Amino acid sequence: MAVIQLKLGTDSTTVVVEEGALSRLGEALVAHCGPSEGRVAVVVTDQTVGGLYGSGVGASLVGAAWQPLSFTVSPGEQSKRLTTAGGIYQFLSDNRVGRDSVIVALGGGVVSDLAGFVAATWMRGVDFAICPTSLESCVDASIGGKTAVNIPGGKNLVGAFHQPKLVAIDPRVLSTLPPRDICAGLAESIKHGLLFSEEFLLWHEQNASAVLSLAGSFVGELIERNVAFKGDIVSRDVREQSGDRILLNFGHTIGHAIEACCGFSLRHGECVSLGIVAACRLSQSIGLLGEGDVRRVESVLSLYELPVCLPEAFPWSRISEAMLRDKKATASSLRFVLLEGIGRPVVRDDVGEADVRAAYESLI
Ligand SMILES: NC(=O)c1ccc[n+]([C@@H]2O[C@H](COP(=O)([O-])OP(=O)(O)OC[C@H]3O[C@@H](n4cnc5c(N)ncnc54)[C@H](O)[C@@H]3O)[C@@H](O)[C@H]2O)c1
Ligand SMILES: [Zn+2]
Structure with missing residues (x-):
């Protein structure tokens, strides 16, 4: 216990x-x-x-x-x-x-x-x-x-x-829980590894079959470590004011837009998986993240049967409209949580629309 x-x-x-x-x-x-x-x-x-x-x-x-x-x-x-x-x-x-x-x-x-x-x-x-x-x-x-x-x-x-x-x-x-929902839940756990701990990402890579089969001690560790990661960030920024908590939005800007466009036919975690891939490709295109890291992220998501390509293509106009409507968007610019490396998040609000569009369209 x-x-x-x-x-x-x-x-x-x-x-x-x-x-x-x-x-x-x-x-x-x-x-x-x-x-x-x-x-x-x-x-x-x-x-x-x-x-x-x-x-x-x-x-x-x-x-x-x-x-x-x-x-x-x-x-x-x-x-x-x-x-x-x-x-x-x-x-x-x-x-x-x-x-x-x-x-x-x-x-x-x-x-x-x-x-x-x-x-x-x-x-x-x-x-x-x-x-x-x-x-x-x-x-x-x-x-x-x-x-x-x-x-x-x-x-x-x-x-x-x-x-x-x-x-x-x-x-x-x-x-x-149906297998699809087990995989979907793991997207947020992988997100925590990408944001806060390369070691935790490695843990996902090394223990995929035990985690997916919900083997006792692995599930306990999975839950406890995620509660600790999220609890730590939230305790530093309870009402999302100081900025720490926004890091948890990694993968969610494009992810939420996909979720809105798909009429909820995809699970939240599946949309987050797609959003994570797009955020990593965006990080790569503006020179923050290397191609090897992007491939590593795609591989770990695939290991957990999470999507890295869109099953249905939505036009950019719908995605960009949904992103602008999302409460995390400011009036004229979009704030993105990107990666400078595994476990090294950075918040940027100077990303150009063309780069965001290219990152989204790379999912199609
Ligand atoms: N408040 C937050 O900080 C926060 C963070 C992440 C996600 N969310 C929200 O959570 C929602 C997604 O959560 P979810 O994926 O749990 O969705 P969900 O609550 O719809 O559960 C997914 C499906 O699994 C079924 N289910 C749940 N537990 C089960 C069990 N033990 N056995 C069999 N079936 C079971 C449910 O009936 C449902 O059909 C989204 O609305 C998302 O926005 C909120
Ligand atoms: Zn989420």
Whole structure:
């Protein structure tokens, strides 16, 4: 069992990585959110995850004297929107859920972004906990307190910072994750290696089959190291103001634009993989990164069955429009996180459109 304490400004998050963490959720919530007496714990989940793990979580909550309620959404990115949040508010109102309640996200990043947004806004904010069930959410989405929903104008445009008090990771749940989602989650882990540690990138290169087969000690190490990398950056820049946190956006500027254009037919991690390749080629074209490093990045992504070429070509005009709409773009220029080497990120806002376009078009 690993317990990682994250100090995030005035908030703190306890991350527990432990086999069986879901069956001990009720007690863990008492330990980190206070006594359960007379309090409601609202589990927000999706149909797939709720069907697999909802009853176990419900039993654990009852065992620790919480009053459990649950709200189930359809699986997939389409649920991460205001109408779904509106449905949850109505449910909370119908059930007279008060300020002392806890909202528990049980699911992947879609569920935690959505439930976290509701927890941040219901009665101006109630306690929040996450039980991440996808690899993407174990290694990335559950850490850092960013919550959001999408609107037609763009992804994650409406959101709030709201730190979970508890992130309870039970690695056993990953056994039911489809192989495609295992690979997709690993894109963010590879991203952390590229940004912060060549040694961690090497670890991915050397242990691909053990990681992909979710061998016990490798999965534990994978999750704990990613929580530590992301937790460290977030603790230095909780609200993305000082600049450190923007590094986590590596691969996401073009990645998010592809995600918006593909109508969510690609997984977030797959779009990030494509965005990473484009960012590396852009780094190469402006003289920051050598060709050998770019090839190395493509190889490690391919080792984890992540895309390095677009399965469907979107015209540059649509991609550039989507990038400009993305909240991370400033009015006239785009800020890119690039690499000067493996483990050596740099932020640049002087990159010309022609270079960005060429990097994107190299994916086609
Ligand atoms: N807040 C953040 O900091 C942050 C960071 C990274 C990503 N995200 C967001 O996370 C989302 C992507 O997350 P995701 O890939 O987890 O998506 P997801 O929540 O849609 O999960 C992917 C699929 O896996 C299924 N699933 C999840 N756990 C399962 C399990 N244990 N067994 C079987 N099926 C399971 C889900 O039902 C879903 O169909 C995106 O919306 C992205 O923007 C947020
Ligand atoms: Zn991401």
